[in-house]
Amino acid sequence: MTDAPTSATTFSAGDVVRLKSGGPKMTVLKLEDDTALACKWFDRNGKVHTDSFPPAMVEHFIKQW
Numbered sequence: 001m002t003d004a005p006t007s008a009t010t011f012s013a014g015d016v017v018r019l020k021s022g023g024p025k026m027t028v029l030k031l032e033d034d035t036a037l038a039c040k041w042f043d044r045n046g047k048v049h050t051d052s053f054p055p056a057m058v059e060h061f062i063k064q065w
Contacts, residue, residue, distance in 0.1 A: 010055065011037055017058040025061050 011017065015028045017039065026039035029050070036052040043049060 011058075011060075016061040018061045019053070019057055020059050021057075026058075 011028050011031065013028055013030050016025050017028055017037070018025055024041045024043065026041040029038040029040050032038055032052055035054060037055055037058060038050065038052050039058075040048060040050045
């Protein structure tokens with residue numbers, strides 16, 4: 001199985017994403033051109049964090065029931 005390149009246009013502000021390597025759920029704040037997604041999340045202590053990630057590093061979070 002090969003990973004198809006992921007474009008920032010696949011994501012929208014308000015989407016819930018997670019790093020492909022794992023970690024907390026993050027909310028996409030905005031698209032920074034086609035090279036980065038600005039995201040916000042809370043750590044386990046409730047501290048808020050923001051950072052930008054290349055679209056290829058994240059995937060949409062799908063809640064498992």
